[in-house]
Amino acid sequence: MKHIYRKTKAPVNWRKALTLGILFLALAFTGLAQGRRETAAGARFRERATMTASSAKAVRAKTSSRTLRTGEYASQPRNAQEFSWNETTNAWGLGYLHAYTFNTAGLLVEDHVTQADNSNFARFVTAYDSHDNLTEDLQYYWEGGAWLLYNGYKEAYTYDNDQLTQAISEFHKNGVWSNSIKRVFNYNPEGHLVDITEYGWDINAWVVEDRTVFEYAAGSNQPASITYQEWDENAWVNSERETDLVWHNFDDVDLSNEDTWQFVTDTYQEWRNNAWVNVMKQTTAYQTSGSFVTVAEEWENGGWRQAYRFSETLNDKGNLTLRVEETWKNGAWVVENGFKYNRTYDSNGHMSEVVFQRWEPASEGSSQGTYVNQDRYVYSNFQVVLASGDELVPSAWRVYPNPTVNSFSVKMEQNSGGTATVVSLTGQTLFTVTLAKTAEEQEINIAHLPSGTYLLQIVSKAGVRSQKIVKL
Numbered sequence: 066m067k068h069i070y071r072k073t074k075a076p077v078n079w080r081k082a083l084t085l086g087i088l089f090l091a092l093a094f095t096g097l098a099q100g101r102r103e104t105a106a107g108a109r110f111r112e113r114a115t116m117t118a119s120s121a122k123a124v125r126a127k128t129s130s131r132t133l134r135t136g137e138y139a140s141q142p143r144n145a146q147e148f149s150w151n152e153t154t155n156a157w158g159l160g161y162l163h164a165y166t167f168n169t170a171g172l173l174v175e176d177h178v179t180q181a182d183n184s185n186f187a188r189f190v191t192a193y194d195s196h197d198n199l200t201e202d203l204q205y206y207w208e209g210g211a212w213l214l215y216n217g218y219k220e221a222y223t224y225d226n227d228q229l230t231q232a233i234s235e236f237h238k239n240g241v242w243s244n245s246i247k248r249v250f251n252y253n254p255e256g257h258l259v260d261i262t263e264y265g266w267d268i269n270a271w272v273v274e275d276r277t278v279f280e281y282a283a284g285s286n287q288p289a290s291i292t293y294q295e296w297d298e299n300a301w302v303n304s305e306r307e308t309d310l311v312w313h314n315f316d317d318v319d320l321s322n323e324d325t326w327q328f329v330t331d332t333y334q335e336w337r338n339n340a341w342v343n344v345m346k347q348t349t350a351y352q353t354s355g356s357f358v359t360v361a362e363e364w365e366n367g368g369w370r371q372a373y374r375f376s377e378t379l380n381d382k383g384n385l386t387l388r389v390e391e392t393w394k395n396g397a398w399v400v401e402n403g404f405k406y407n408r409t410y411d412s413n414g415h416m417s418e419v420v421f422q423r424w425e426p427a428s429e430g431s432s433q434g435t436y437v438n439q440d441r442y443v444y445s446n447f448q449v450v451l452a453s454g455d456e457l458v459p460s461a462w463r464v465y466p467n468p469t470v471n472s473f474s475v476k477m478e479q480n481s482g483g484t485a486t487v488v489s490l491t492g493q494t495l496f497t498v499t500l501a502k503t504a505e506e507q508e509i510n511i512a513h514l515p516s517g518t519y520l521l522q523i524v525s526k527a528g529v530r531s532q533k534i535v536k537l
Contacts, residue, residue, distance in 0.1 A: 140415060141167050142444035143488060143522065143531070150438035157441055161186060164490050164520050166531040170197060177533070179490055183517065188212060198222050203237075217242075228252060229321045247271050250321055257286055258320040276301060279320065287315050303336035313351055327351075345372070355379040374398055384408055384416065389424075400424055405436045415447045446488055448522060464521060468535035471512040475523065476505060485509060487534070488520045495519070511536055 143165055148157040159181045166175040176189040185207035192201040201219050205212040217237030223230050234245045244266035253259050260278045264271035273296045279288040290308040294301040312318060313327040320326075332346040343364035351357045358376040362369040371393040378387040386406050391398040403424030411417045419442045426434035463476045475485055482502035487495045487509070498509055500523070511519070516536050523530045 140413070140447045140449050141165065141171060141173075142415070143446040143448055143520065144490070145445070146443045148441040148443070150440070157438075162490050164533070168193070172197065177490075183490055185212075194222060196222065196224070214240075228256070244271075255286075257281060261321070287312050288320070303341075305333070305335050306341065308332050308334060308341075309346075313349070354381065355383055380408065382408075382410070382414070382416075400426070400434065403434075403436065413447070416444060418443050446494065448524065464532055464534065467532075468537050469511070470537050472508050472510045473534060474506050474508045475500065475521075477523075484524050486522045486524070487511065487514070488522060490518060490520065 145163040145165070146159060147161040147163060149160050150156075151158050162179045162181065162183065164175075164177040164179075165173060166177075168174050170193070172191075172193055174191050174193075178187040178189070180186050187207065188203075188205040190201070190203045190205065191199060194200050198220070200221065201217070203217040204215050206215045207213075214237060218234065219237075219242070220232055220234040222232050229250050231250065232248045234247075235242050236245050237243075246266075247264040249262045249264070250258060251260050251262070258279055260276055262273060263275045263277075265274045266272075275296065276294045278292045278294065280290045280292065281287070282289045287310075289310055290306055291310070292306040293304045295304050296302075307328075309330060309332045311329040311331075313329050318325050318327070328347070328349060329351070330346070330348050333344050334341040335344050336342075345361055345363050346369065347359050347361040349357050349359040356376075356378045358374065360371065361373040361375070363372040373393070374389075374391040376387075376389050377385060380386050384406070386408065388402075388404045388406075389400060390402040391400050393399075405420075405422040407420040407422065408416055409418040420438065421440040421442075422436040423439050424434055425437045464473055465476070467473055477500075483500045484497050485500055485507075486497045489495060495514065498507070500507055511534070514536050519534045519536060521532050521534045
């Protein structure tokens with residue numbers, strides 16, 4: 066199960082933040098009405114156990130990003146066609162073409178988006194550090210014959226003996242980079258994380274704002290509660306907490322990264338009149354496949370009552386196939402939002418197609434409804450990006466001239482041979498050339514190709530390298 070980040074923390078992926086949408090729940094409205102700002106536990110409960118008003122296209126984008134950015138697969142698609150469903154014609158219409166580039170860890174580092182006529186539209190560029198943390202997430206649009214940085218996010222991580230000690234984030238806005246959030250991580254002598262202090266950037270200085278405190282039972286390395294505090298008048302003031310925690314697969318949890326937190330049980334409380342007050346609790350049942358069902362209860366009149374249910378179903382390949390959000394009404398669960406991911410795999414086990422569908426109720430408030438088409442991705446040109454059991458060795462190489470008229474040369478420092486494949490932006494393999502092991506430089510002729518942009522893919526023992534080639 067995924068969790069969102071604290072309100073004051075910049076999300077690791079700004080696109081992910083967009084996909085979460087506006088979060089609806091009476092609890093949220095009550096908090097706003099009382100002048101309380103949304104903080105840690107509240108925000109997380111909104112996403113984990115309540116309805117989200119995100120669109121099907123937004124959820125599609127989130128899932129597509131998750132599918133391509135895990136780095137878990139030995140093969141990844143180099144190209145995709147993106148279709149949208151036309152309700153008037155009841156047919157799929159081609160909207161965009163995607164050309165993907167991955168690093169040697171199998172992580173997506175660029176999504177070059179062109180329109181159906183192959184004209185430039187957008188580029189999504191990402192970078193990672195040696196711990197596979199996302200350090201840059203940049204969004205470019207093609208305007209006036211050049212790429213314009215429309216939005217961006219950076220985060221710099223500092224480690225001491227492999228423990229994260231600091232993270233500083235920046236946002237790109239109005240053409241400039243600005244500091245956003247600084248988080249400082251503190252540990253006890255046993256190496257357990259005890260608190261995370263967050264600072265906001267105010268004009269020219271960092272100002273302390275919030276703190277997350279982890280409390281452990283004696284002899285345990287698993288937090289029994291997590292308290293969120295605000296800095297007010299030179300003192301820490303309690304705000305919210307999650308208590309009675311029972312963790313799921315704690316060995317896979319990184320406490321410095323909320324995205325890895327998974328609970329079997331979790332009670333959310335707020336600090337009111339110098340006492341902790343029950344607000345909501347959730348119980349989650351997990352399956353070995355990664356599927357889960359979370360039931361959330363609200364505290365009302367001195368007791369718990371069922372309120373929300375949230376479930377995700379994964380197939381035997383670990384891919385999400387169904388996401389359903391429900392409310393308890395008149396003694397029954399009623400679907401509020403639902404998203405289906407109909408996946409097709411080829412004979413090699415590659416996911417060759419995903420059809421995204423959203424739940425459409427028969428009428429307002431009805432428990433009856435159906436899933437309707439929304440978007441469709443067709444993936445192609447799968448290439449190996451992770452060596453099976455072998456560590457990939459970085460390989461310095463250069464392609465020149467680029468742009469070119471008739472040919473270009475490939476020069477590699479580590480001469481291990483391999484293949485060079487020229488692919489169209491629609492995913493069609495045009496031709497492949499064998500790179501000789503004895504040659505440090507090899508010329509490739511593309512005089513026979515029409516003018517345009519192509520993708521060059523070099524596969525060697527060092528892994529896969531990709532670069533766009535412009536034919537004049």
